Amino acid sequence: MSLYAIGDLHLSLGSDKPMDVFGGGWSNYIEKIKAGFSHLESEDVCVLCGDTSWGMSLEESLEDFCFLNQLPGRKIILKGNHDYWWGTATKLRSFFEQNGIDNIDILHNNSFVYEGTAICGTRGWLIDSESDAEQNSKIMAREVSRLRMSLESADDALDKFCFFHYPPRFKNMVCQDIIDVMNEHCVKNCWYGHIHGSGHRFAVQGEAEGIFYEMVSADFAGFAPKKII
Ligand SMILES: [Fe+2]
């Protein structure tokens, strides 16, 4: 039994969003994802770090969820900036139940436990220059509160891992508010996605001020879930 993570599968089986326009790595990516997951066993767990489906609604994403459901392992998904189909956790869970999607769980203000280690996280945020300062701080405060809720729900766990869509560190940017919450809860390891193509070279990976960072965007990870433990 193992724990894996991968982000940004960008599935579009029920919508018209070809990914091969983004370059070599994305050609035939559905087959690559299938091959990447073929190493997992049914009892393994894989955290999907956002940007899972291009569907604009749950109905448009259904084919993508069915595809994921057939892949081995239990999937825990969190929200990415392109997951427009995302709704309340209750709505998502009931949609999955109605459609026989039985191995996808939602990470949203909650946590899961994998062999004593808590799986926590939230979408996160990357301060951008296109949003004004007030908007940036409002979004950051919301994400900080979601992360706090997720970590507090796992207070009894021996160890806590954090998963994000947006990187807490990227280039010379540091999301100190998010990092402060990880430090408050003694989090030492986190994984994230969102960064693609030419952005990969700016990713922060490895240890930085006591926390280990690893990027698992699908096109960076060779479309194969990264084994964590
Ligand atoms: Fe993405």
Ligand SMILES: [Fe+2]
């Ligand atoms: Fe993204």
